[in-house]
Amino acid sequence: MIQNPPELGAVRIHTDPESLDTSFGGLTVSTFKGVATLITPAGPFKMEGARWHLLSKVFSSPEDIKTDLNRERLLQETMDKDTNCRLFAWKVLQKAKLALGATTNIGDTALTAPPFFDNVFRGNSTIWGFETLGSRVINWTGLSCEDQAIILPTLQTTNDWIVLALAGRPRRGAIPLSVDDSVIAMTTKGKSFRNRQ
Amino acid sequence: MSGPYDRKVEVWISSRHSIPQNLLDDLEALLNSSSAKDDPHNGTAGVEGIYLAGTEAGLMGIPRFPGLIYATDGSQEKDNMGASTDTKAKQEASAK
Numbered sequence: 001m002i003q004n005p006p007e008l009g010a011v012r013i014h015t016d017p018e019s020l021d022t023s024f025g026g027l028t029v030s031t032f033k034g035v036a037t038l039i040t041p042a043g044p045f046k047m048e049g050a051r052w053h054l055l056s057k058v059f060s061s062p063e064d065i066k067t068d069l070n071r072e073r074l075l076q077e078t079m080d081k082d083t084n085c086r087l088f089a090w091k092v093l094q095k096a097k098l099a100l101g102a103t104t105n106i107g108d109t110a111l112t113a114p115p116f117f118d119n120v121f122r123g124n125s126t127i128w129g130f131e132t133l134g135s136r137v138i139n140w141t142g143l144s145c146e147d148q149a150i151i152l153p154t155l156q157t158t159n160d161w162i163v164l165a166l167a168g169r170p171r172r173g174a175i176p177l178s179v180d181d182s183v184i185a186m187t188t189k190g191k192s193f194r195n196r197q
Numbered sequence: 198m199s200g201p202y203d204r205k206v207e208v209w210i211s212s213r214h215s216i217p218q219n220l221l222d223d224l225e226a227l228l229n230s231s232s233a234k235d236d237p238h239n240g241t242a243g244v245e246g247i248y249l250a251g252t253e254a255g256l257m258g259i260p261r262f263p264g265l266i267y268a269t270d271g272s273q274e275k276d277n278m279g280a281s282t283d284t285k286a287k288q289e290a291s292a293k
Binding site for chain 2: 020033089096116128129162165167182190192
């Protein structure tokens with residue numbers, strides 16, 4: 001019940017769920033019931049509507065988003081097939097963020113990166129925000145050998161980071177996680193992963 | 198036979214940075230959580246505000262609407278009917 005109703009008002013009736021035109025950067029996109037469908041040369045591609053909205057605001061430029069998004073999509077598909085890659089659950093990444101007061105995430109793609117980080121990058125690719133040596137949560141399994149080689153020296157010169165990695169022998173060509181004065185805080189079974197797309 | 202998730206997870210930190218043990222314990226518990234679902238997180242850190250603005254409710258401007266919102270929802274699935282009501286005012290009151 002409205003205690004002090006206004007003298008004038010408006011009623012908008014939605015009889016059916018609405019499809020919104022969320023096109024951006026030359027990509028034809030419609031968002032319907034929380035799911036965005038992108039029309040790409042390879043066919044329709046669906047993602048969370050919230051994810052698409054975020055990427056259209058903070059990732060790439062209208063001129064480059066087609067190319068940049070396709071790069072991220074191909075990378076994600078490769079990672080999804082690689083049994084050495086892990087997509088850590090957001091609740092895990094958030095706890096790691098809180099433990100450090102971290103602002104930066106490294107090792108996710110634009111399709112999976114958690115929005116509760118100010119900065120997300122991988123190797124030389126910035127997903128959003130900017131590359132920084134501030135406090136970082138790093139998914140080592142989400143980095144290519146080249147990306148690992150780029151980041152390793154920065155771990156030597158900074159202290160405020162948490163690296164999530166897999167125990168045992170690294171995959172062929174992977175950079176061993178060897179950093180002076182680093183310690184393994186825990187080795188655990190670890191089964192809290194996000195479902196693959 | 199080994200499966201794709203048989204390898205254990207290691208958490209590395211710098212020995213020059215102190216992280217409270219209780220936070221590491223919490224992290225270990227979450228890593229071993231069997232729940233496959235991440236609960237929705239409606240925070241304000243990072244770029245969450247932009248992310249949430251792209252949800253179904255966000256695109257309708259519901260979080261920014263200054264008035265009272267009354268919503269009903271119904272569904273019929275597997276011969277079961279469900280219905281619920283909610284108000285924005287009720288949600289805000291329960292969050293306090």
